[in-house]
Amino acid sequence: MRRVLAIARNTFREAVRNKILYSLLFFAVLLILSALALGSLSLHEDVRMTRDVGLFGIDAFGVLIAIFVGVNLLYKELDLKTVYTILPKPLHRWEFVLGKWLGMLMTLAVQLAVMGLVLGLTLVAQDASFDLAMAKALWLLYLNVIVVTSIAVFFSAFSSPFLSGFFALGCFIVGRAVPDLRALGKASGGVARILFEAGCTVVPNLHLFYPSGAIVGAQVASIHRDFVGADYMIWTTLYGLGYSLVVLILAMLIFRKRDFV
Amino acid sequence: MRADALAKTFRLGFFRKRVEAVRDVGFDVNRGEVFGFLGPNGAGKTTTLKMLMGLVFPTRGRAEVFGLPVPSLAAKRRLGYLPETPYFYDYLSPEEFLDLVGALSDVPPVERRKRRDRLISRVGLDHARGRPLRKFSKGMLQRVGIAQALMGEPELVVFDEPMTGLDPVGRKEIRDLILELRAEGRTVFYSTHILTDVELTCDRVAMVFAGTIRSVGPLGELLSARLLSTEVCLRPGAQGLPPLPAGASQHRAVEGVAVNLPEGTDVDAFLSAALAVGAHVLSVSSHKESLEDLFIREAAQA
């Protein structure tokens, strides 16, 4: 575990010293803030607005940064040939992948925390508070980011950053639409139905992590009311982590067989 | 360390064109020796080393380190490797990088710091210890690479072309370092095509041409001991030069004339003849087969 943590720590350090990530985060915060400023000019219910726009912004930028990090940080090791130095050290290849992944999760946690903090401060400035519902929503967005990162890492274990990014983004878009696609599948028949079902089984149901407006239990989940219950949080957390681990293990298996030339 | 009939075929591009990078490479490296792995560009040295380090899986054959199959943690714990292309995390300083390597090699923190400082001095990077590697020159990176290979105090050190990118002083330092490592009881295996370095440091060598081993053995045995030619430098005397024996040639040297006597000439007789005509003998040097001659002879046969 010490070796995994050493890799994770170094990955985190790499991200911290990476200027692109800073600028992305800065840009994200700026964009979210300006959207909030615009919104509060035009609408009365600015607290509602802040919550909705803020979470939407964190979600969008979180996924973007997750894909960027997931696709680049592992690929860079191969491209810049740093693996030649690291893998002959006394560590397993899977420990290396796990370490990279944990380092990415640490990086993304900090990114999300910074965006969450900005949102929280905005709410406080509007005499509202960063309540439990917001904390839950933010945790779900982090889970979403973990799943997307794992998918990006999986693709980057065998393809170029561009393709990996493309596939990961595709998975995200399809994943968010899983309930709709399921419904569409049920409505159509025959081969289409089987294809839709199969697709929805492989692609993660990312809609679970952005439940605002969805029917959860008997009522509509809303960030402005109770949001979702504890059991929903637990199950979704297990689902997100479980899916990520499966994808990560697949990435490790691919990595295990690779020639590093 | 043992390579047992290693072979690697790469497949390239859409048509899966076969590239036989390594065809048949086998040798044993004994404990405590300095082993040179020679071959021209593209002969398959780096590919062989990568198979021995577990970075590339052989198509055929087996690689073993300390009798353990590659790649196993137990084997990797006892070796240090310098890759051909010394690219490291360029956002780290040598201190941070060696610290990371130490952590991966399970060196406890206090010992890690000591060892790291010692190694940085040993490779002569004291002045740049805190600078990010991004700002390092090629030769400096090569030194960082050597330091990181030694961080785990390995019994076996494997260097892929350790002298490239180094200035003459740096090359000599690495040669001395290799001999020091041997004196410490470590085994050193390195690939190169700089033959003088090999003659000065290696106990045994293996030569690889086009993916196939041509000769393995102690340097002394590989180089035929017979005298190839003798060169005599003379300053002509009052009566000029003695008559040249059959097959000899002469050309102007810095002072006087250099006479090249082929194998089998009676050198003593020629020297007496030279003295008899009043010539001054400036120097006599004998030419045995050099590693370069052997290398070129093998390359021509390959």
Ligand SMILES: Nc1ncnc2c1ncn2[C@@H]1O[C@H](COP(=O)(O)OP(=O)(O)OP(=O)(O)O)[C@@H](O)[C@H]1O
């Ligand atoms: N990834 C690869 N795909 C296809 N061919 C490769 C690959 N890597 C190496 N080769 C080929 O294998 C052969 C051996 O390459 P290798 O790098 O092992 O040579 P080398 O002896 O280390 O040469 P040098 O002295 O230039 O470093 C070359 O012909 C090279 O073109």
Ligand SMILES: [Mg+2]
């Ligand atoms: Mg090479």
